[in-house]
Amino acid sequence: MPEILVRLDVLILLSLVLYLMVLAGWRFIEVRRQRVLTAEPPHPVLTSDNANIAASPSCVRILAFSSSGCHQCHRLQTPALQRVLEARGPAVTVVEVDALSSPELTQHYQVLTVPTTVVLNATGRAHAVNYGFTNTQRLLEQVDEAQKQFM
Numbered sequence: 001m002p003e004i005l006v007r008l009d010v011l012i013l014l015s016l017v018l019y020l021m022v023l024a025g026w027r028f029i030e031v032r033r034q035r036v037l038t039a040e041p042p043h044p045v046l047t048s049d050n051a052n053i054a055a056s057p058s059c060v061r062i063l064a065f066s067s068s069g070c071h072q073c074h075r076l077q078t079p080a081l082q083r084v085l086e087a088r089g090p091a092v093t094v095v096e097v098d099a100l101s102s103p104e105l106t107q108h109y110q111v112l113t114v115p116t117t118v119v120l121n122a123t124g125r126a127h128a129v130n131y132g133f134t135n136t137q138r139l140l141e142q143v144d145e146a147q148k149q150f151m
Helices: 002-038 071-091 103-108 136-148
Strands: 060-066 092-098 116-120 126-131
Touching: 002 126, 060 071, 060 103, 060 136, 071 092, 071 136, 116 136, 126 136
Parallel strands: 060 092
Antiparallel strands: 060 116, 116 126
C-alpha cells in the first residue's frame, strides 16, 4: 500500500509542476501580447518589401509574419487571409512579412512563432496579436472590431 501512495504523490507532484509550467507559458505569452497592444506604432520606415505598414489611414492592415520554410503559414494562414480579403475587400490590406528578414518588425511585434498575425487599426496601432494559425472567422471578428474603433 505505501508504494501506491508514493506513486500517487509523484504523479500529483508531476501534475502540479506541469500545470505551473503551462500557466507560466500562458502568462509569458500574454505579457508579450500586451506589450504589443500598448506599444506605439513603429516608424513608417519599418516596412516589409517596401510596403509601408502605415500606408492607408482608412483601412485595417494585417501583418502576416511567416518564413519560407513554414508549411502552416503557406497551407493554412495564407488561404485564411485570402478569405478575409475576399470578405472585406478594400477595407483590409494584408502585408506579408518575412520574419527572418525583418528583425525590426519581428522584435517590435514580439513575434514568438510563425505564423503570427497582427491586426492594425486605421492609425497603425496594434489591435490584436495572434501567435500561431488564426482562422478566418477570428480574423474577420478582429478586423470588424478594429474598424468599429474609428466609426
